Amino acid sequence: MEDMSTTSRVLAPSGDPSAISMRQQPPPPIYITYGPSPTPPPLPPLSSSELFIRAPPPLSHPCEDLLSGREDYINTCVPLYQASFNGDWEAAKIILNKRLELVRYSITHNFDTALHIATAAQHTKFVEALVELMEAKDLELQNIHGNTALCFAASAGNMEMIKIMVSKNRRLLTIPGAQGMMPLYMAALVGNHDSVNYLYDDSDKMTGDFWVHRNRVWVLIKCIEADLFDIALKIVVDRPEVVPNVGVLLALAQKRHAFDDMKPNVFQGIVKSIDVKLGVTEARREAMKLVRLILKNIMRMRKKFVDELLRGPHDTMMKNGKAVPDMKDGKRMYSSRILFVAVEMGNTNFVIELISQYPELIWELNDNNQSIFHVAVSHRQERIYNLLYDIGSMKDMITRLEDPEGNNMLHLVGKKAEKNQLQNVSGVAFQMQRELLWFKVNMFLLASVLGCLPYFFLEFLFSFRC
Template identity: 45%
Template sequence: MNASTGNQHHQINIVNASHSQPSQLPPSNLPRRDLLDGGEDFNAICVPLYKAITTNNFEAAKLILDKRPELVQFSITESGETIIHAAVLGKSCLFVKYLMSLMTKEGLKLLNGNGETTLCLVARTGNVEIAKTLVEKNEGLIDIPNSQGKMPLQVAALYGRHNMVEYLYKSSQQMIGQSWTHQNRSLVFENCVEANLFDVALRIVSDLPELAINGSVLRLLAQKTHAFLPIERNPFQEANHIGKNLNSFDLYYILWIHDIRRGPPKLKSFFGFLVYSVILLHKDKEREALLLLRIILKEIMKLPKAEIDDLIRGPPEDDTKQKYPSRLLFLAVEMGNTAFIVEFIRQYPHLALELNDDNHSIFHVAVMHRHVGIYNLLLEKDHIRDLIITLEDKNGNNILHLVGECAKGNRLPNISGLGMLKDLELRWFKRVESILPGYLYKQKNAIGLTPYELFVKNHKDIFFEEEKLMNGTASQLMVVAALVATISFATIFTFPGGYSQEDTGIPIFLPKTISKIFIIFDGLSFLLSATSILMVIAFIMLDHRGHNVMISSSLQIRSSIVLVYYSIASIIITYLISLFILYQSHSQWVPILITIFAFMSYMVFAIAIFVVDQLPFKSLSF
């Protein structure tokens, strides 16, 4: 084949495929491989045709197919792809429609080398327009699985293609065809939940309620903590939104939501509007996930107790461990899925007393993983609280001993900031300690340690590293505060405009009101920086070892940082005022422009601090 490429057209002289030897026909669902067997045909037809399709040069491909329309039945790659297999992976629905005019319904059923039909490929890409074109030609494609037994609908759900899943679900007539089995329907339902397509999952479980009884789906929901988090709202607004029929159990859940979702102050701007829009989209997901869980629990309640116990127990992870009857619930606790726990305990209150193999309740596990929302539920349950807090595990640890252990999982290592980890751990220890009777404070475990001693032992090294970091920060902070204090001290004796040469020796512009403001802000800057220095000295004088591990020393450092922050702000204001004093009679645009620049610099600083740095701390606020 001779091919020449012009400016706009790819002209190809087509050599007819060799028919000197009759080829054996492949199975009806596989394309013919005649073009792949002969070297000339492959180089003359397959290579330029595949290149034209993948480079969107459809004019060159159409030129070939107009002369040889039967090529749509042949494989053009070693992986068994036909022209339509290659075309549907592109974005040109127009070219796919052209190929439909050349193909029969049976031709669309051809599989590639991976055992996939064209609709399975399109389901993966999520191009609904091309999928509609294929289904209009042959509706039977919807019910043809790939080599792994997955229907196109399941493939779309696996890849999270929301629009494609909606279209294929509707086109499959809610999966009621003869090709659909209960197992296939269940897998589609599971894949939708796994891909967070909760609106489709709700529709499926509404059409086919029997699919709700699925332990795998419950396990997936137990692990999807963020799918149940609603948008941020003031706790009292949240309570008012729900209505008057609000008990304290609901209120604790609302307070947890407010605590876990609390973040940086909202920006009252277009950016804030964009953030709010994203949050609203997330709230829809939260409502759908919670509604789906409630529907599933409602269906489960219709089962015999033995079957309910099997679902709550969940599949075992191995044959030797985790024999306790509520693995599903403990999985949700480890993930911090408070909404999931709340719904389960509402339906089955006795589950709050279930223990795992280590003799831990869900509240013990919540304490170990530092999940404040689940722990707060214990404060509501007065009738079981006394039973829970007196429990001991196999190692003789009570619930306060478990606080002494370092946080399980990745709950705390991601926290950054001066002393924040220590503050959180100390506050968590004191919070749990506050609900225990006095004799449990001194109760020793199997290795002879009280909760306090265990806490010190396990956290001493972590806290030492934080103190080391704060010591370095304190040294740097001392230098900055001293520098600001020196500048502000010198400024008061270099008054703008100079001093009177008469006997009084007072500043020339002192009688003006703006001069008095200058003195006030300069003095404020000096006093703030001086106070910051004193706070750093107080930090240095503290004993950061031994028994003082239970004292949070980060307050002095963070207070010093705040004081230096306002001290620098005051000295900047002092500088701006001095400019206004000097240029009060002419060129007033100079101090105005510099004031704008100063405001912009502080805006950049504020965004960097409050939008970025506070997020890890506030998400774990105890």
């Protein structure tokens, strides 16, 4: 029997919408209930061009006979629940030796079986012993939310329990749970590399009755968000059709830390060609491979489709209870442009790779008539702003661009940083020091670009300590 001292609350906040709130003491013996199910995380938005997801299969619920009779409920459900919850296999075995069919019965009003309860409570030895008594079909039973016990194991990232169940019944891999989420997707939500890798390899490249384009894309996005780049790379190689998706590109654009160790050595000749050499560390190699493969696959598509993909979805606003396009001066607003999201995040190497595939993006302007360099200045992203040096004579036109408020890059340099841009700098004095250093460096950069400040002024500017 396993020790219960470490199991006070077992839930999968980002994986299982029916996550179970557990207490140290079992619930009162009359009613076995759960708290309200937390709202599951929103699933990635998908374009209208993506394939229709087929209807889920009818739920396979366990037998409910024990729930209707009070005597059976009190004398059988409650003791079996307590044994499963506490991982007390000896107590459970006494009950099951008398009535083995109870492995197929609901023992809670959420239609959970003993296997659901033991899995949620993370009692691996109990689960192993219980599965040995069960037929393969019994493992397919679903609770009121549609989750099999494997969904619980996947949500917890518990490799041992996953292997125990899958070795008994491989069909579990293709049975969707709540909201049509597959066990692999639930494991990706938790971000446990070993369990995701195991489930993906055993999924036959995400094939089966209920694997469709939509939930394959979900898995890819979650792998990127969880930094499981080697698995994401396998998915892109095995399933290249999942690549052209706004959610995939947005996930990559926001992963600045995944590329932080890669320093750009060359960034020049951007209109004709770009030769970027990246000092790639072993830890980040898969991330860079993934970005390049995805962008190359997208580049082969029709230009109109690529433009729409990189532009991202249009903004919406609520009007009379309905979502309608957000308009400005008669034009739709697009605040999720892939390039500008990456710039705001300071994802320099993603920006370089994107522009190397699509050089015309260097001229791209956002809804405020700002280039990527204006946005980099506004968000204090020095590394991206410094690329201005390497684009040749084009910098003269870019630096003189003004937004609708009449601000050029020089004006933006002097603007106060937003609070969230200084959140990682502790103390007012250090924040002021960073702001002063930012201003000096950028005055120097802009002076070099524009040739607008004499040398003696620059010398005066840098005579102050910061």
